[in-house]
Amino acid sequence: MNYLLSWIFQADLPVAAFPSRAELVPEPLGVILVISCWNFPFGVSLEPLIGAIAAGNTVVLKPSELAPASSSVLANTIHTYLDNKAIKVIQGGPSIGEKLLQQKWDKIFFTGSAKVARIVMTAAAINLTPVAVELGGKCPAIVDSLSSSWDKEIATKRILAAKFGTCAGQACIAIDYILVEKKFSTTLVKLLKAYILSMFGEIPKESVGRIINKNHCSRLRKLLDEPSVKATIVHGGSYDEDALFMEPTLLVDPPLKSEIMTEEIFGPLLPIITVEKIEDSIEFIKSRPRALAIYAFTNNETLKKKLASETSSGSVIFNDAIIQYIADSLPFGGVGESGFGRYHGKFSFDMFTHEKPVARRSFLTDFWFRYPPWNDQKLQIFKSAYRFNYFEIILIILGLKKS
Amino acid sequence: MVVDVAEVVTELKATYTSGKTKSYEWRESQLKALIKMANDHEKEIIEALRSDLNKPEFEAFVHEISTVKSSCKLALKELRRWMSPEKAKTSSTTFPSSAEIVSEPLGVILIISTWNYPFLLSLDPVVGAIAAGNAVVLKPSEIAPATSLLLSKLLGEYMDSSAVKVVEGAVPETTALLEQNWDKIFYTGNGKVGRIVLAAAAKHLTPVILELGGKSPVVVDENINLEVATRRIIGGKWASNCGQTCVSPDYVITTKAFASKLIDALISELEKFYGNEPLKSLDLSRIVNSSHFNRLTKLMDDEKVFGKIVHGGQQDKTNLRIAPTILLDVPEDSMIMNEEIFGPLLPIITVGKIEDSINVIHAREKPLAAYLFTNDKKLMDVFVGSVSAGGLCINDTTLHVIVLPGL
Numbered sequence: 001m002n003y004l005l006s007w008i009f010q011a012d013l014p015v016a017a018f019p020s021r022a023e024l025v026p027e028p029l030g031v032i033l034v035i036s037c038w039n040f041p042f043g044v045s046l047e048p049l050i051g052a053i054a055a056g057n058t059v060v061l062k063p064s065e066l067a068p069a070s071s072s073v074l075a076n077t078i079h080t081y082l083d084n085k086a087i088k089v090i091q092g093g094p095s096i097g098e099k100l101l102q103q104k105w106d107k108i109f110f111t112g113s114a115k116v117a118r119i120v121m122t123a124a125a126i127n128l129t130p131v132a133v134e135l136g137g138k139c140p141a142i143v144d145s146l147s148s149s150w151d152k153e154i155a156t157k158r159i160l161a162a163k164f165g166t167c168a169g170q171a172c173i174a175i176d177y178i179l180v181e182k183k184f185s186t187t188l189v190k191l192l193k194a195y196i197l198s199m200f201g202e203i204p205k206e207s208v209g210r211i212i213n214k215n216h217c218s219r220l221r222k223l224l225d226e227p228s229v230k231a232t233i234v235h236g237g238s239y240d241e242d243a244l245f246m247e248p249t250l251l252v253d254p255p256l257k258s259e260i261m262t263e264e265i266f267g268p269l270l271p272i273i274t275v276e277k278i279e280d281s282i283e284f285i286k287s288r289p290r291a292l293a294i295y296a297f298t299n300n301e302t303l304k305k306k307l308a309s310e311t312s313s314g315s316v317i318f319n320d321a322i323i324q325y326i327a328d329s330l331p332f333g334g335v336g337e338s339g340f341g342r343y344h345g346k347f348s349f350d351m352f353t354h355e356k357p358v359a360r361r362s363f364l365t366d367f368w369f370r371y372p373p374w375n376d377q378k379l380q381i382f383k384s385a386y387r388f389n390y391f392e393i394i395l396i397i398l399g400l401k402k403s
Numbered sequence: 404m405v406v407d408v409a410e411v412v413t414e415l416k417a418t419y420t421s422g423k424t425k426s427y428e429w430r431e432s433q434l435k436a437l438i439k440m441a442n443d444h445e446k447e448i449i450e451a452l453r454s455d456l457n458k459p460e461f462e463a464f465v466h467e468i469s470t471v472k473s474s475c476k477l478a479l480k481e482l483r484r485w486m487s488p489e490k491a492k493t494s495s496t497t498f499p500s501s502a503e504i505v506s507e508p509l510g511v512i513l514i515i516s517t518w519n520y521p522f523l524l525s526l527d528p529v530v531g532a533i534a535a536g537n538a539v540v541l542k543p544s545e546i547a548p549a550t551s552l553l554l555s556k557l558l559g560e561y562m563d564s565s566a567v568k569v570v571e572g573a574v575p576e577t578t579a580l581l582e583q584n585w586d587k588i589f590y591t592g593n594g595k596v597g598r599i600v601l602a603a604a605a606k607h608l609t610p611v612i613l614e615l616g617g618k619s620p621v622v623v624d625e626n627i628n629l630e631v632a633t634r635r636i637i638g639g640k641w642a643s644n645c646g647q648t649c650v651s652p653d654y655v656i657t658t659k660a661f662a663s664k665l666i667d668a669l670i671s672e673l674e675k676f677y678g679n680e681p682l683k684s685l686d687l688s689r690i691v692n693s694s695h696f697n698r699l700t701k702l703m704d705d706e707k708v709f710g711k712i713v714h715g716g717q718q719d720k721t722n723l724r725i726a727p728t729i730l731l732d733v734p735e736d737s738m739i740m741n742e743e744i745f746g747p748l749l750p751i752i753t754v755g756k757i758e759d760s761i762n763v764i765h766a767r768e769k770p771l772a773a774y775l776f777t778n779d780k781k782l783m784d785v786f787v788g789s790v791s792a793g794g795l796c797i798n799d800t801t802l803h804v805i806v807l808p809g810l
Contacts, residue, residue: 117608121604122606312507327491327497330491358794358797359794359797363798370634370638371634371638371676374461379460382461
């Protein structure tokens with residue numbers, strides 16, 4: 001009897017909900033504000049735009065004024081190629097940004113620094129606007145003592161590409177600093193130096209990206225100028241502020257309290273921190289704010305497991321870097337100080353979608369025990385229904401079971 | 404005793420860092436403890452809800468206690484699956500590679516609860532936070548003091564107090580809590596305080612979830628089973644904490660031609676539910692406090708609105724009770740049509756054709772819920788396609804949040 005009833009009543013739905021059908025209907029949020037940044041001005045402007053459009057929203061894009069040529073090209077091309085009644089580019093600096101933030105949006109998507117993210121969130125609070133913030137952090141790369149020369153070569157190349165080869169280190173997921181065992185550090189430094197030469201040539205000025213502007217150039221220079229930091233430079237260290245160039249620079253064990261080790265570097269300076277045992281790097285990372293990515297170059301499965309389960313970060317990548325950005329099946333976004341909200345691939349669609357639950361009921365059956373006046377019998381029925389004890393319900397209805 | 408909020412957070416952060424809350428066993432033990440707590444102390448919970456809201460035992464059991472237990476049971480059933488990593492496809496651009504998405508807790512969560520379903524709306528988010536492996540601080544609403552005190556006592560007894568804490572209090576305590584650095588804040592309440600929560604969270608870049616409310620409309624078409632529909636409207640309105648529910652039907656929209664039939668049906672069913680002296684009915688919650696009572700009487704006593712009352716309107720200030728009240732065609736610019744009512748007043752707005760009701764809804768902010776009673780499939784499709792709300796329910800009210808676990 002119970003079996004028959006449970007088949008009829010669909011065991012998963014409490015009896016008061018029978019019969020009903022429910023679904024989640026994705027709908028656009030409305031009008032989205034996308035605030036982009038200067039280091040990947042095309043990528044970081046268009047990727048959220050794609051998601052917002054795919055989800056059926058209208059969009060205003062504010063590109064970064066620090067990348068004016070890209071901002072201008074974006075404005076012209078988007079207005080030419082896309083429906084400019086629904087998608088607009090508004091160019092400008094902080095004052096335009098401020099005006100935009102005073103408007104009422106259905107969501108704001110921000111990529112940039114933590115400082116500006118706070119301003120965006122505070123402004124959004126006034127209209128209860130949901131926000132997603134993509135920030136950065138100090139993304140560490142743990143380099144284990146690799147034995148095979150093939151592994152060493154690949155690891156070194158990937159590290160260098162993920163630092164100096166990615167917008168001169170001005171990327172939220174660039175490798176910020178390295179952690180390596182003392183006994184392997186000399187080998188690593190030698191390898192890094194050799195491959196910097198082969199990858200960026202004798203005149204790196206021609207092959208390494210520029211620093212975005214004088215402000216950032218002098219910020220980076222100041223990081224190096226600290227005497228206790230300067231003393232730890234083992235490669236590079238030169239710069240040409242007029243040309244907005246900083247040479248790929250390696251440092252070994254700069255003081256942990258120095259700014260280069262407490263602030264996100266966002267430039268072509270690579271500190272190498274040595275630890276006694278490679279496992280110590282996990283504690284090192286844990287004691288610092290959560291980054292957008294943690295990298296580890298290792299074949300040690302135990303170390304990998306420990307790292308993934310004991311640390312928290314936007315993502316964890318083993319034996320490569322930056323690559324997670326192009327993996328559309330992986331959500332891209334931060335946690336803690338590296339931000340919140342995730343996108344890329346379907347996650348972009350979801351970010352700008354409201355999944356609306358729609359429940360449908362029929363008039364056919366209506367259970368009288370849902371409604372007042374309440375009495376013990378009705379309460380008993382509900383308690384039995386809650387326990388999916390349909391047989392008991394029938395007994396109560398027939399008056400054969402008292403409360 | 405003033406709680407040192409910063410110390411509470413430090414302790415919880417230390418517990419979280421120790422890794423204790425991440426294990427399956429810990430999460431399972433806490434969820435089971437919540438169920439045991441709800442079972443062992445059902446009577447006290449019902450009494451606290453009676454004290455705070457005069458909530459009928461039926462509502463206390465069905466809306467609050469059994470829903471919390473259901474949430475725990477669902478979490479226990481699915482926990483291993485929810486906790487396990489999700490394999491992600493990798494494409495040729497990153498070949499060869501493998502990838503997965505691993506769920507991990509955020510850390511230490513602040514849950515700020517509210518007064519209308521003080522048990523449910525405190526514990527439902529706690530269930531989620533614990534199932535996800537976080538440490539939690541719960542701040543229950545001081546406007547439901549009996550439940551707040553009971554939650555503090557019971558959670559202290561049943562839960563792991565190195566990871567789950569209750570901080571009672573009002574504005575000063577909440578302000579102190581909001582100054583701390585949380586990994587996420589979950590707030591249930593009104594938009595005004597929601598803004599304060601967001602602004603405080605912005606300082607620490609803390610992600611926030613806001614569960615607010617709105618004016619949830621009910622569109623009532625003709626050619627329906629009117630008896631069932633009115634029972635369900637009454638169920639979602641007056642039988643749900645006397646209309647003090649975030650997804651309660653706030654106002655009704657129907658055609659001019661159908662309005663009087665609907666009103667008659669509502670009046671008839673209301674009498675069956677609450678008798679002809681509803682102010683004395685034990686099956687109706689009271690208004691939570693005199694501040695809300697005054698707010699509601701002000702909505703009703705407005706000179707533009709008072710004359711539109713077609714049923715009810717009786718008030719009992721001493722016992723904080725207001726009778727189920729129906730109003731017909733109040734002016735669109737009256738306060739009762741521009742603020743979330745959150746009480747036992749039901750304005751009915753009439754339109755020429757039922758399709759016009761969509762315009763009435765669109766003229767307002769998106770609500771938390773929207774309801775439609777109809778047998779017209781085309782109208783259903785138009786409604787679902789064009790009404791944006793937290794959730795929709797066709798041919799019933801509130802059921803989609805109270806009873807269906809998947810939504």
